[in-house]
Amino acid sequence: MNIPYVVEERPDSGLTNGKLGIWLFLASEVMLFGALFSSYIILRVGSVEWPHGELNIWLGAANTVILISSSVTMVMAWASLKLGDFAKHRLYLLATFLLSAFFLVNKYFEYAGHFAKGEGPWHSTFLAIYFTLTGLHGIHILGGMVVMLYFIGPGAKLYKKNPEQFTNRIEYTGLYWHFVDLVWIFLFPVLYLL
């Protein structure tokens, strides 16, 4: 028994199963972060004062640059596969992985700074929503890194058997990764600048 439309597209929908699946998943993620951003707005509008300048803008800006670069390398990893260059693909995927690790290290120093001052999520509504939003985003980064690690490691074997399917999987990973990146592009101004 084979499930159809794993590799080739269904003519009337123009989609493979995986691509539809990942877009649906991203739709639900939009609702998840949408609800959290709405909560942020409601909490901020309803509070008497809102702290400014609690976060290090430079660290945040650096992380923004890192994540955007990782999105670029992710696209390159997929494009290399499309061009049939598997070695280059591995290089770009590894670069994406390292950039995301770099992002998390940066984040760790930010978190550590707050905890050193004894200011955890319990300290204020601002820090509460800051830790919740960036924490959830961090978990999404970690999830993406696990997937990348899989495709650098054991998942790469699929390329020999079915390069087209492997390329598709990298494309889906990329779609997810761009979404995670996009969330950060909203988080950075909302938490650091405004």
Place this chain on the structure above:
Amino acid sequence: MDNVTHGSVAHGHAQHDHAHGDDHGELGFWRKYVFSVDHKVIGIQYTITGLLFLLFGFTLMMVMRWQLAYPGRPIPLIGAWLGQDRAPMGIMLPEFYNQLGAMHGTIMVFLGVVPLAVGGFGNFVMPLQIGAPDMAFPKINMVSYWVYFLGGVTMITSFFLRGGAAQSGWTSYPPLATLPIANGQTMWLVGMIFLITSSLLGSINFITTIVQLRAKGLTYMRLPFFVWAQFVTSFLLLLAFPPLEAAGVLQLMDRVAGTSFFMPSGLVVSGKALAVAGNGNPLLWQHLFWFLAHPEVYVLILPAMGIVAEIIANNTRKPLWGYKALVYSVIFLGFMSFVVWAHHMFMTGMGTTMSAFFQTTTMIISIPSVIILTALLLSLYGASMRFTTPMLFALAFLPMFGIGGLTGLPLGLAVTDIPLHDTYYVIGHFHYVVAPGTIFALFAGIYYWFPKATGRMMNETLGKIHFWGSFICINIVFMPMFIQGLAGMNRRMYDGGAQYAHNAGLPLKLNIYMGMAAWALGLFQLPFIYNFFASIKWGRKVGINPWDATTLEWSAPSPPGHGNFLTEPIVYRGPYEYSVPGAARDFTPQFESDKPEQGR
């Protein structure tokens, strides 16, 4: 994305034209029955687990009904085993009553009805009805079941924690739910995150399967109504559950990390000011919760409508009346269900503008519901019906859902909601929708598709005893709730509100009869339980199409093997071609060609 492609997969060219070869040998017990990726096995796992949770949730209610009927009297039979911190000397503590109430709601909705309606029927029937070999992502399907199972275990375990299970109602309103008492609430939140993840995975799978794996010739307007209902339901689950997940995370942070998302400043509990940062907003929880929980109501009811539509068409031997109207109504219902949530919050003082908006949308959403019910009712007109057990349950669904829906109208208007809010009237209203409504439809579905799943019929006599007993008892349980509610009886009183003067007399007395009816209702489930298991072994053997039905699942063997269909199914016509003038038989299946030489 994962998929099951055993053996080597040819690069690039179409694989779906290949015959369904058995490309692997017999699977072991664990892979075949426990960690199976076959949608039919997963559907049956969901069905049985869901039924067990329904029984468990109902048992909680039977215990609560004793406390309501005879407040302060020791619970017979099980009272002595409940323990000192739940029911000392067998007499129920108020805290334990609250746990039972919260967990009854949670279990019935999230662990019983939805897994049965969507996970069970959706998984088993939907791929068969669209002519698919399996779901689009079989492994994700398996994960979805096991995550649901973990969520269930988490919820049950919370009863054995110190302080017991969650006690803040199934709605978990803060600040009550975020207070440091009630440890079970943390478990409740963790359990909910499991359940949300499970239904997220399930809904992605359902939508992808319906869009991608329909058989040749099965256009959208030829889909059986049940598939349409599951399609819309999946979108509701996909888009409405994440906000509750967000809310759950925020409440978990409140409980574990000491934040105060939902804790206002200056909260005083038992005479002591609470040491929290404050500045939070308890209403925010209600908005996020009901943003899920109202679409959730339609998650409960739409699959039931789908099941009822299938059974009515089959047993009236007529096409459904207004198929297109049904489809458009169900789509419109799906959209509207996202903009009615705050009609649960008229009492919160959110302002008259908001109330006016949400009562308007609520009145609008009642239109498609009425269209669906009317179309189903008109389908009966002029039919010579077969009163089989599934048909009896499906027929009972119509007036029961009608009562449930119509009693909802006064609750949807802010002015009439104010005196009725949080009374037994509300309980009566939504139980008529879900209990004799949805659960009856689910029973109908079990009797209807049982022969497809097992190859054997369930016993009709036992089925009719089950139906009539349940039908009478369930109405004696729920009908008096409207009287109690109109008298002003509050829904959360652990003694039924005996200390309030307005409850004295009839309203309180009714609790005794309602209790007896509830226990009798429990007894009338015994024929079903026996029938279910005995028929697997001793039921009458049937062929491929025992009901003379028209949809695709009846072209597969009973029970269908791995890969479902013996030959690739092709669809030639709409789903309900019953009693076509000039046809040899009174049903013309979707899978039969007009020209015999083209048929397979």
